[in-house]
Amino acid sequence: MNITRRQFLHYCTASAAALGLSQMDLLKLEKALATPQTGCGSPTPSVIWMTGQACSGCQTSLLNRVVDTGGTGYYDADLLNALTGGAFPQGVPSDPIPELNVVNDVADLLVGDAVGTLVPAITPRGLTWAPFSNGYVTLEWLTTVNAGAGDINVQHIKNIVNTGGFFLLLDGSIPVLDENFCLVFDNEVNDGVGGTKIISSLPLGPITLSDALRWMIPQAAACISVGTCSAFGGIPSGKKNKTGAIGLQQFMSDNSLSKPLINVPGCPPHPDWIVYPVAQILIHGLPSVLAPGWLDAWGRPAATFGNQPFCSAAGSSCANHPSMGAGFAQHLGDDGCQGNMGCKGPITFGDCPSRQKNVFDDGTVNNWCSAGSRGPNIAQARHVCQSCIQPDFPDPPTSPFYEPASGASPV
Amino acid sequence: MATLRIAPVNRIEGHMDVSATTDVNKVVTHVDNEVVMFRGLENVMVKRDPRDAPIITPRT
Numbered sequence: 001m002n003i004t005r006r007q008f009l010h011y012c013t014a015s016a017a018a019l020g021l022s023q024m025d026l027l028k029l030e031k032a033l034a035t036p037q038t039g040c041g042s043p044t045p046s047v048i049w050m051t052g053q054a055c056s057g058c059q060t061s062l063l064n065r066v067v068d069t070g071g072t073g074y075y076d077a078d079l080l081n082a083l084t085g086g087a088f089p090q091g092v093p094s095d096p097i098p099e100l101n102v103v104n105d106v107a108d109l110l111v112g113d114a115v116g117t118l119v120p121a122i123t124p125r126g127l128t129w130a131p132f133s134n135g136y137v138t139l140e141w142l143t144t145v146n147a148g149a150g151d152i153n154v155q156h157i158k159n160i161v162n163t164g165g166f167f168l169l170l171d172g173s174i175p176v177l178d179e180n181f182c183l184v185f186d187n188e189v190n191d192g193v194g195g196t197k198i199i200s201s202l203p204l205g206p207i208t209l210s211d212a213l214r215w216m217i218p219q220a221a222a223c224i225s226v227g228t229c230s231a232f233g234g235i236p237s238g239k240k241n242k243t244g245a246i247g248l249q250q251f252m253s254d255n256s257l258s259k260p261l262i263n264v265p266g267c268p269p270h271p272d273w274i275v276y277p278v279a280q281i282l283i284h285g286l287p288s289v290l291a292p293g294w295l296d297a298w299g300r301p302a303a304t305f306g307n308q309p310f311c312s313a314a315g316s317s318c319a320n321h322p323s324m325g326a327g328f329a330q331h332l333g334d335d336g337c338q339g340n341m342g343c344k345g346p347i348t349f350g351d352c353p354s355r356q357k358n359v360f361d362d363g364t365v366n367n368w369c370s371a372g373s374r375g376p377n378i379a380q381a382r383h384v385c386q387s388c389i390q391p392d393f394p395d396p397p398t399s400p401f402y403e404p405a406s407g408a409s410p411v
Numbered sequence: 412m413a414t415l416r417i418a419p420v421n422r423i424e425g426h427m428d429v430s431a432t433t434d435v436n437k438v439v440t441h442v443d444n445e446v447v448m449f450r451g452l453e454n455v456m457v458k459r460d461p462r463d464a465p466i467i468t469p470r471t
Contacts, residue, residue, distance in 0.1 A: 051426070052448075053448060053449075053450045055470050055471050056424045056425065057470060143419045143420075143421045143422075143423075143426070144421070144422065144423070144424060145421070145422060146421040146422065148421065149417050149419065149420050149421045149422075150416070150417035150418060150419070150420075153419065153421065175449075175450075181448065181449045181450075182426070182447070182448045182449070183418070183426065183428070183447035183448070184419065184426070184447075185418055185419050186416055186418035186419075186428065188416065190415060190416060190417070192413030192414065192415060193413070194414065194416075206418065206428070206447065235450075235452070235455060235467055235470050236450040236451075236452075236455070238455035238467070239455075240454050240455060240456075240457040240458060241450070241451060241454050241455050242451045242454045243449060243450060243451055245450070267470060386466060394455070394463070394466075394467060399459070399460065399463055400459070400460035400462065400463055401460070401462065401463050401466050402460065402462045402463075403460065
């Protein structure tokens with residue numbers, strides 16, 4: 001089965017606080033989903049998710065979003081099935097399009113059921129991704145989960161790019177020392193003979209990520225860098241690398257490409273951080289997210305990454321902060337502040353300690369790199385923050401990871 | 412004799428292309444798998460604190 005609009009609204013409602021959505025925003029979101037006005041020039045925006053020098057961790061992070069369904073917390077089989085066209089056995093994607101029970105469907109009563117039917121898992125246009133509900137955002141290209149392969153997909157992406165107005169997501173960095181270090185698809189009709197291009201403006205044969213981006217970005221409505229690699233270069237761009245890996249922001253600047261760009265760093269990024277800008281665009285339209293102050297100095301949504309490090313002498317939402325009374329860790333695994341162990345909290349701009357991961361309905365079993373909330377059954381990772389959302393990652397001052405950095409001295 | 416080239420191969424974790432060659436009887440005689448993305452994490456590890464290795468290498 002597919003993610004319904006109701007399920008998406010349920011997710012947004014349950015996660016409203018985490019996503020920074022007010023009650024008014026939720027009402028707007030319902031309206032937006034009924035009559036999408038994304039400001040991107042297309043009534044049903046498409047998403048092209050390109051993969052560069054990546055590890056698929058960012059995609060996995062989004063797929064592993066723990067939902068609140070039933071109060072137990074489990075992997076979202078519906079979302080997985082929507083993404084994969086039914087590769088996961090928990091769902092029944094081959095079922096005919098289900099009918100909405102309008103009487104019981106409060107969300108649809110609220111919005112007047114403008115859509116009415118659900119989008120099947122595999123549409124004639126390709127695989128439909130509906131975490132943003134009901135086909136209003138359609139994932140047209142993500143090689144990890146795409147149903148087809150080869151030139152069928154290339155033909156599909158050609159149509160999407162030529163139509164324009166799509167959102168371009170990228171995870172993974174872009175190699176520029178030799179662009180052939182990352183090839184994304186073959187621009188050749190697969191008829192066994194060869195020699196026929198699919199996309200006339202690109203060279204015949206294997207297409208580099210850089211060529212693909214130079215072709216796509218001018219047609220896109222906006223770009224979202226998912227993950228630190230895409231935003232700033234990340235691990236592949238660490239010093240001594242031989243590929244010249246850079247992030248999308250740098251790439252667009254070097255190639256004189258100008259498009260709205262939202263950086264969502266993290267290694268991997270929290271799924272809320274990925275959903276947040278998309279939900280905001282659906283609610284408020286693209287221009288509003290480009291307003292001054294919405295993005296911080298590094299092009300990241302200020303609401304989820306903040307304008308100051310999450311840890312300082314003055315305080316922190318980290319449960320291991322010295323003010324919590326557990327003192328300082330002297331060895332890895334000790335309770336207390338991990339500052340002496342190399343925790344980079346004082347130089348990291350993010351909301352990790354308060355957002356946490358794997359937060360279930362009843363508030364149990366949550367954690368992040370350093371400390372879970374204190375309480376029964378709460379895991380304590382007692383590890384250091386690696387500052388994975390900062391542009392310098394994984395180079396100094398974020399590393400060596402187990403040495404306190406200058407400027408990141410224990411509070 | 413024909414060559415079937417599939418790029419990209421989807422539903423795998425990572426980048427991959429496959430080329431298959433068939434003979435006149437349409438029997439596949441040769442297959443190449445190509446991994447078409449390179450990061451060189453070994454190079455990134457050079458001159459680093461060894462304790463950084465288990466933080467960097469899992470991100471593959």
